Amino acid sequence: MFKIFITLFIFSVATFALTINFSEEKYHEAIDSSFTKEGNITFLDDSIEVAYKDDDAKLIYHDENLTIVEKDKKKEIDLESRPEVKMFFTLFRAIYFEDKALLEEFFKLTVFDGVTTLSPNAVVSNYIDKVRYKKSRESNNSKVKLDFLEINFALGDRVRIEEI
16 A cells, blocks of 8 residues: 555656756856856746756755755755845746736736836845746647746846746
């Protein structure tokens, strides 16, 4: 009976997980340099997992914490001291799953020519200047694709993600 339960559990987790492939460009103001990586993001019911190509590390966002798993080491980061990282994961989930209520809790939304711009409220503006994104529906099916997500942080850093 236990084996059947474990098999069903593993199957159900895989069934309800959504994985997307992405390309990410990060600009770091402090060193005036950009870096590009590719990887995949997996959305589970209560967490987000990020794995980059050619990198052994995996990032797991769960319950306001970020865990970095690399080979047999784990490093826990409490995101209360890193609100911009916490907001990045919150934004990504809300945008990808079209959680307009959550977005409106922190941002004013405007849409022009298919591009949505998020202007932060007073609290979020301490670490995010502006967010822009565009989603489109693929012509051959009903799947919605994230064309791009750009986050401009208050300290000058930027992140641009495109689903590939």
